[in-house]
Amino acid sequence: MGNEKTDGFHQIYEVFSKRSHKGDFQHQFSLLAPNKEMAFVMAQENFMRREPVVDIWVVKRDDIRMMQPEERQMVNRLDNKDYRLTKGYGYLRKKWRQYEQKMLDEKEILSWGDDGKTPKTTR
Template sequence: MSNENFFIYEVFSQKTVNAPFVQQFSLLAPNKEVALSMARENFLRRESCFNLWVVKRDDIFGLPPEERPFLERLDNKSYRETKGYGDLQSRWRHHREQYEEKQKHAGNGS
């Protein structure tokens, strides 16, 4: 039997209704129905799952390698990060202590 009429399918499984789909393995099949049947036979022997997908590898469209660097995050959005709030509690404590100290001195001075 020749592999000319067979296609590579990627098999994805979902463990629970809220879980993400995870790629499990690849297989050769003549069509999507046979691919799903083969995936079910192979995968369900190992573990249970909520859902199973097969996707023809040729139908997966992705970025070419030369465009992948454009996915790197731009570093001009630091205002969206919360790293500036890490010491907020100690800063508030310091201001409160200064305020209380001023109040104490103001009360003693009158």
């Protein structure tokens, strides 16, 4: 960030808004302003009168820090996170089915009745 050229007088600000007390802040737009007070007034005039919002944040773009390339490489190294997601356990259904099928042995299957559904009772 910060590669954008300005005239030296204006600075780039990012505007975030929150629509409800329980909601999250979302980025809305960028604007050029000479200082943070003017940026806040411009954000209110351009956004708050059009949309219902509870709160807004106006942040100078230069104050937002992004990840450096070497930091991204470190995050990419940690790619095996399936254990944190429920989709990572999808193989268990297949394993459980195999386990259940192994429990039925040949004697038990042959002891079932003629209809093949209910087991015979041997006393």
